[in-house]
Amino acid sequence: MxxxxxxxxxxxxxxxxxxxxxxxxxxxxxxxxxxxxxxxxxxxxxxxxxxxxxxxxxxxxxxxxxxxxxxxxxxxxxxxxxxxxxxxxxxxxxxxxxxxxxxxxxxxxxxxxxxxxxxxxxxxxxxxxxxxxxxVGNVNIFSNVPVTKPEDLRNVKMWIWEGDPIAEATFAALRIKPIPLSITDVMTSLQTGMINGVYGSPLSVIALQWFARMKYVFALPLTNAxxxxxxxxxxxxxxxxxxxxxxxxxxxxxxxxxxxxxxxxxxQSVGILKKKNLIFTEPASPAVVTELERAGNEARAALVGKLYSRELLDKVEAALKAFRASKK
Incomplete structure (x- = not known):
């Protein structure tokens, strides 16, 4: 016992x-x-x-x-x-x-x-x-068309977790108009074709069985959830x-x-997804990575006063900057 x-x-x-x-x-x-x-x-x-x-x-x-x-x-x-x-x-x-x-x-x-x-x-x-x-872990974009730059996402019927201000600010900064749904409606919407793009950690996308409807994964994490x-x-x-x-x-x-x-x-889930024949795509160029980081800055700035204060954002960014400098 x-x-x-x-x-x-x-x-x-x-x-x-x-x-x-x-x-x-x-x-x-x-x-x-x-x-x-x-x-x-x-x-x-x-x-x-x-x-x-x-x-x-x-x-x-x-x-x-x-x-x-x-x-x-x-x-x-x-x-x-x-x-x-x-x-x-x-x-x-x-x-x-x-x-x-x-x-x-x-x-x-x-x-x-x-x-x-x-x-x-x-x-x-x-x-x-x-x-x-x-x-939860690093979050990737999963889709049925290859994505190597933000413009490619405009060809994706991308899901967004309904009412999530972070995702809203992120896709707005990327100039994407996603389809808002509750997370509990995602699988049905993938099956009907209402959406053909999702985001999530590799582990969660496998656990939720979304991966079975996907062909491509954008390798650069969108965020850490x-x-x-x-x-x-x-x-x-x-x-x-x-x-x-x-x-x-x-x-x-x-x-x-x-x-x-x-x-x-x-x-380990990344390896499993590759064995399931999902194709991982990399950013098209270093300029794309810079563009995505700029979009991240834009999204963070847009949420000041809505979710958090400028003071808190500045503190976290300053702490990150100091940490990176100490590792050089």
Whole structure:
């Protein structure tokens, strides 16, 4: 019998003080959900059954905006989110999702570590506690026609996650007019031909089975997509200080491990996609990379005052500039 099962079997655990109902789009059996269940099992064990979880995986509780709404209504207490859900809670954190901001994993880790306390305060001011960052990973554009420059995207019926301001600003800067849909409508729309272009991490595009409808992948990542696990502060505050500490420690442990695992699996997923005969295309020239980075700057500037302040943007960009200079 596992430690978690043993603790659940103890008489004292039968009257859990807190039941945390948790929802996510991540499908059961995915790396994401395996990490989540490890986190919930150990949290329940370490708290002697005082904290239990009921998990709603695979989007059964709706899109991320639905999950946030249900947390606010008290129907759910926690969720695992990508940027869209994070933006409903702490729009400032969407800065981390903006296009062509990071060049590698070291830059990502440096910025997340440097600004961790700042973002935790923002989450708490909105009534949530950040249990951990869980990176979705590099996001690529998938299509049925080859893409090597922004103009090529004008021949693609590109999907955009409905209501996502980052994606809206990104495609506007690229002069693209995408088709807005809920993420839960993407597969049907690919099957009907309403869209023939999507974006996502290689791992997620395989997990969602979108890759089966695609022929090409633009190799240069559009962005690095953030992910986070949060719990309502109202629910968190019902826990003892000891149990709060346990939950935060385990969140750091499991969701950092998940980020590293996701990076590895995204790399492996690139290999799988190539074996599935998807063709990876590179930018047509260095000038195209410069053009894309310029579009990223334009998108970030367009979101000042809408999602985050100029001060926060300047701080993050200055920290990145200093970090890059230190590595030369």
């Amino acid at each position: 596992s430690l978690s099962a043993l603790c659940l079997a103890l008489p004292g655990a039968l009257n859990a003080q807190t039941m945390v109902k948790f929802a996510t789009l991540a499908p059961d059996g995915s790396t994401w959900m395996k990490a989540m269940r490890q986190f919930t099992d150990e949290t329940t064990a370490r708290t002697g059954g005082r904290v239990k979880f009921k998990i709603y995986a695979g989007g059964v509780s709706g899109d991320e905006k639905d999950v946030v709404r249900k947390i606010r209504l008290g129907q759910l207490q926690a969720g695992g989110f990508t940027g869209v859900g994070i933006g409903e809670i702490a729009p400032e954190a969407r800065l981390l999702d903006t296009p062509f901001l990071f060049k590698n994993a070291k830059e990502i880790d440096h910025i997340y570590k440097t600004f961790d306390a700042d973002f935790r305060k923002i989450f708490e001011s909105r009534g949530y506690v950040l249990l951990g960052w869980a990176e 953030s992910g986070a696990v949060v719990i309502s502060r109202k629910s968190f505050d019902t826990l003892s200080k000891e149990d709060q500490k346990t939950m935060l420690e385990l969140g750091e442990k499991y969701f950092r491990a998940l980020t590293l695992a996701s990076r590895k699996e995204n790399e």
